[in-house]
Amino acid sequence: MKKSTAALVLLVLFIISFFFRFYFFYNTETYDNDQAYYVIRQVESIKSSKTALYDDPLSYGGRENVFSSGFYYMLYLFSIFFPEDIVLKFIPNILASTTIVLIYFIVKQITKNPFVALFSSFIGIFIPIYLLETTNTISPNTVAVPMFLFCSYLFLNIEPKKEWTIILYIISLLIFSVVSAASIIFIMCLLLHIILLKVENMSLTKIKKETIIFSIFCVLWVQFLLFKKALLSHGPYVVWQNIPFEFIINYFSEINILLIIYFVGIVPFFYALYIIYKYFFQKKEDISFFISIVSITTMLLIFRLIKLDLGLILLGICFTIFFGIYYRDLEQYLDKTRFKKFKFWLFISLVIAFLITSILPSYNLLENRQTVNAHSISSLKWIEQNTPKDSVVLGTVEEGNLITSVAKRRSVIDNNFLLISDVNQRLEDIKTIYTSSIVVKALELVGFYGVDYLLIDQAKEEYEIDDLRYKTSDCFRLVHSNKDIKVYKVLCKVEKEKIE
Amino acid sequence: MNENKKIKIMKYLGIVFSMVVIFSILIHHYSIHSSFIINDSTYDTIRKVKFGLTEDNLVEKSIYSKSGHVLGLFTEKLEYNITDHEKLIFIAIIVVFAIVLFLIYLLTSKNYIVLFILPLSPFFLNIFTEFSDISLAVMFLLASLFFMKTGKYMHVIGLIMFSITAYLNFYLGVFGWIMLLFLEQRKVQNKMQNSRFYVIKLAAYIIPLIFFFDISKINSYFFQKTALERIFVEFGAYNGIAIATFIMMCIGLYMFRDENRIINVAFVAAIVISFVHLITGLIIINGIAVYLASKLIIRMIEERWESSVLKQISVILIFCVIVFSGVSFMHEVGSKKSEADLIDGLLWLKDNSASDAAAFTHHKYGYKVKFFAERPILLDTDLALIKNSREKYDDSTEIFNSRNLEKTSSLLEKYRIKFIIITDEMKQGLVWNKNEEGLVFVLENNPQFEKVYENSNVDIYEFSISS
DSSP states (O other): OOHHHHHHHHHHHHHHHHHHHHHHHHTOSSOSSHHHHHHHHHHHHHHHHSSOSSEESSGGGSEEOOOOOHHHHHHHHHHHHSOHHHHHHHHHHHHHHHHHHHHHHHHHHHHOOHHHHHHHHHHHHTOHHHHHHHSSSOOTHHHHHHHHHHHHHHHHHOOSSOHHHHHHHHHHHHHHHHHOTTHHHHHHHHHHHHHHHHHTTOOOOHHHHHHHHHHHHHHHHHHHHHHHHHHHHHGGGGGGTTOOHHHHHHHTOOOOHHHHHHHHOHHHHHHHHHHHHHHTTSOOHHHHHHHHHHHHHHHHHHTTOSOHHHHHHHHHHHHHHHHHHHHHHHHHHHHTSGGGGGHHHHHHHHHHHHIIIIIHHHHHHHHTOOOOOHHHHHHHHHHHHHSOTTOEEEOOGGGHHHHHHTSOOEESOOSOOTTOTTHHHHHHHHHHHHHOSOHHHHHHHHHHTTOOEEEESTHHHHHTOSSOTTTTSTTEEEEEEETTEEEEEEOOOOOOOOOO | OOHHHHHHHHHHHHHHHHHHHHHHHHHHHHHHHSSOEEOHHHHHHHHHHHHTOSSOSSSOBSOOOOOOOHHHHHHHHHTOOGGGOHHHHHHHHHHHHHHHHHHHHHHOSSOOTHHHHGGGSHHHHHHHTEEOHHHHHHHHHHHHHHHHHHOSTTHHHHHHHHHHHHHHOHHHHHHHHHHHHHHHHHHHHTTSSOHHHHHHHHHHHHHHHHHHOOOSSOOOSTTSSOSHHHHBGGGTOTTOBOHHHHHHHHHHHHHTTTTOHHHHHHHHHHHHHHHHOHHHHHHHHHHHHHHHHHHHHHHHHHSOOSOHHHHHHHHHHHHHHHHHHHHHHHHHHHTOOOOHHHHHHHHHHHHSSOTTOEEEOOGGGHHHIIIIIOOOBSOOSOGGGBTTHHHHHHHHHHHHHOOOHHHHHHHHHHTTEEEEEEEHHIIIIISOSSTTOHHHHHHHTOTTEEEEEEOSSEEEEEEOOOO
């Protein structure tokens, strides 16, 4: 296949990838989750004060924050040249779509077959979990995952004679470290890669050893700089981001095969297993590296040390790469047999299988995904327009970022748990406020957190309530109602009295 | 300039650098707090000698070591009250540190980088910016290793040094004995010494260990959910090791495994000791880590890399990581809060409460409560040696975090706690991050608790058991 043809097809695939996403994100008024609104707030903060929200006056009523800020600054840079709305919707999807370009280059390097590489790229467009988590979410994974792949590609191609690969690798790794803590996973993969090669009596080239030494200290230093406070506050529990126990099960879910198959795709999954089995003890450095990524990711998922979504995305991409290797091996095998003439039909059957097992499920997932309720947004906008600026609004964990971002009011809790020491107590108190039938108890806690308004929206589902049980009390007045969403104003202030 | 002279000059520079760092931290601390830092466990040592204690009468311990009395003896014999003699403390810290540096200078041949990394190592700063028996123990251990290495008649001096080490810190003594075992065995292998002499030496060195052996139970330190918080400085371990140094140690152990077998033996010995007494094990591991890290850096600088760009950036990064850990820790050490207010509060408690009235506070202050207030406490920092420490630790955490009066009261009654000591440090991150969290909320909103003492940094509450 000519290079120009391959480039053209790759471009077409990139456009297909982007427009497949475009179809889902462009028609949606709101974003899929509250984290997207947190990102919006970060970008707005950088716009107004040139710094990210390290000191957040609204979240938890005012708190210090630690995070990887690279993604927010990146979006801010784009927003200098383009309207913010366009940047927040388009740029993450463009970045996410670059994954298929990287898959192409990686598979081409391993298989030396542009057609197989293009086929893998096509598969890579429809990884269900990757589409679900990056289409309408403004997630840092839209940068982290391509950077992971890019650093992997550069690492495999690094040579002393090609100084540009070294410089590019250094820059990419630095960006990756600043954008996402997933850079630590990359380092772990490099270390396992060394061990796997050692087991096979292979050795890395000197330049690659030097690269690994550099990578370890680069990522370590950047993560220490960014998360020093969190490390000191939470120790090794920083891995679980101080998420309260009742939420940890959702963020760091238990993994099972069916889940992987569903979110990654059956076709890549089974063929990838075959490739791992075949090449695990063979002396192929490139493939061994991706086997180490799969191994590390799987271990981290089993021990619940990374979030399920990121783990499944990495697995999905690696399986897509392995699928390409499998297809190349299959073609080479068929070429030696009398079934050579059926190659085209094999290709068609794989495409059909993939259509049924990945493309349709991806479409289904995106079509039926939940987004933030438009009515919730309008209620929050009402709060912004009709309440004092220093008000505290009580909501659930999932509403916290919406309260601070859309309503621009102080929240009591949200899902950024790092550096919050009493998060479990807060959860318990919020539950009490929503579910208690004793108004005094609720008022006491409301007074403790300085709450001025109570938002009854997602709390209904979370705490299985229809409304506040003490709503008839003189201390609470309904000030806004929108479909099922209610906002109550707190009228009574409780003095700190001694508890008898 | 020849190579040896260059190394000598670099070593002198390293010593100067180390002294400057230690001086700076000490002067900085003194300028803010008008006092030098006394290690908490030293208070306990002085108390042991002052009252001739054979067991701890203020907290239930499963093991009560009799080692480490020398500081107490010193203060007892000369009738000094150590806490009143700042100059003495300063001189003691500097002298011990200078001797340690000198011994390191003598013990290391071409490795000058170790003298630059050492003062940036958190464990080193922790040990040698405080007046403590551990720093003395390290000094005597290095001295004994030096004399063991030097020549056969110097062994007598080495034995005396070693005995003092074992007296000060039993676990360091065990480590020293394992090192001796290895060093002497090599001499026998190389026919530099006959095996009878080897056995005599080993027997001679084991006598101090037997004499100071008083462990009736081995209590593993890994009793909490994770030991990582007690091992790594980045996770909050005060006596810990920096992660970067640890990684370089692992690389060094692998790379130099054939060159320097004694280090492998030392490392294994240190790991074993860590399971018995974590702090001592960490001290040894830190020493090994610093040595290997410096050796690794020298190798990296001297070796030719395929990419000069990668080499330069990697070496800079390594120094950045080491300096970052060290500087962060230096800042913590230099900014240690003044104890004067806490001591005033504890002295008030001693004069205004019954002798059996138990106090409750963060375990970090345990030694000081025992020394100044002379009142029973729930926990001190020697958690591994306290009976039922896991249960007590969990209950303490519950008391600190709960806003439920009933729960808090029942736990306080369970341990017959009469007084609760709250410091500003506890309110500013040690226990809580905001006002009126957990126990503080309960204390301020409940008539069962009465504030009986207050100064700018310390509040003391009296708890009345409900009828």
